[in-house]
Amino acid sequence: MQRFITQSIRSVFPRVPIAYPQRLKFASPLSRAQHVVPLSRRNFANSPTLYKKKDKAKKSPAPEPEESASIPTEDPFDLSKLHDGISAAVTRLKDDLSKLRAGGRFNTTLLEGLKVQLSKESKDSVKLGDLAQVVPKGGRMVTLLAAEEDHLKPLTSAIVSSNLSLTPQPDPHNPLQLNIPIPPPTKESRDKNVQAAKQAFEKASSVVRDSRGAMHKRLQDMQKKKLARPDDVRKAHDQMEKVTEQGQKEVKDAFDAAKKTLEQA
Structure with missing residues (x-):
């Protein structure tokens, strides 16, 4: 076949020398593999993954703005x-004024608040209102109803010694009652x-x-x-x-x- 190709070429180009490619001889299959041109490869760099920077503000609380000092905290x-x-x-x-004489009327709370000493041997005192009932009778008279007959004497002493200028009088019909006339102003x-x-x-x-x-x-x-x-x-x-x-x-x-x-x- 090669001879036929050669003759055909010489008939067309009689003076042109023909060079045939020489076959490469390899001593071993390994040496042949070394002459194989490797395919182009793309090398990828093994770079570390990029991490998002940590927010420094999370490590320490952010300072409050200066304007926060002017925010009202009280009403x-x-x-x-x-x-x-x-x-x-x-x-x-009004309570103090009500305790004063007004228009000839006497405020019974003045009597009820007096301190009464039941026994000379004891310094303990009791409010007059806890020992007797003070009842205004209209006009210029106030009656005092004692709970016990033994209380009449200490009650009378407490009223006379006060600065109210009052003089209790025993009632002829009730031994537990004292009549207190209110003097005109x-x-x-x-x-x-x-x-x-x-x-x-x-x-x-x-x-x-x-x-x-x-x-x-x-x-x-x-x-x-x-x-x-x-x-x-x-x-x-x-x-x-x-x-x-x-x-x-x-x-x-x-x-x-x-x-x-x-x-x-």
Whole structure:
């Protein structure tokens, strides 16, 4: 076959030498494999997986912003203590005024609150209201009904030694009853009662001022320590002044009404 191909080529190209490829001889199958050109390979680098960086903020708590210090933590409009102080002052004033003689009428609570010493050997005392019943009879008379006849003498001593200017008298029909006439008011007694009412008024007015001072100090501390907004503190201060003014008015009205009644008695 090779000879036929050669003759065909020479008939066409008579002068061109023909070179035949030589076969490669390998000593062993291993040497032949060494001449095999390997396929192109892509080497992949074994690089470590990229991890997301840890958030440093999670390790330690984030510092609070500076503005958090200005966030209100207390209510400047809480005036409950001021209201309570004023209410207590007005209630105490009205109670003190009610214990005074008014229009010729006698307040029985004055008798009921007297201390009675049942025995000379003992210093213990008992309220008169726990030993006897005080009953106003209208007009200018008060009766006292004792629970035991042995209590009449210590009851009489307690009433006479008081500053009420009263003289109990035994009732001829009931051995357990004492009749206490109420003397008509005099100019001296009126002036004394008015002076006592004035002292009660001044005391109540002082309590209102003290309650206002405590509230004012609280608002100043809240503003100094930035526990409330400055605008809220100013508004609360205005409300405080209005509540205090109203409280003083209630105290004065109660005193003026009592004074008028006492002077006309």
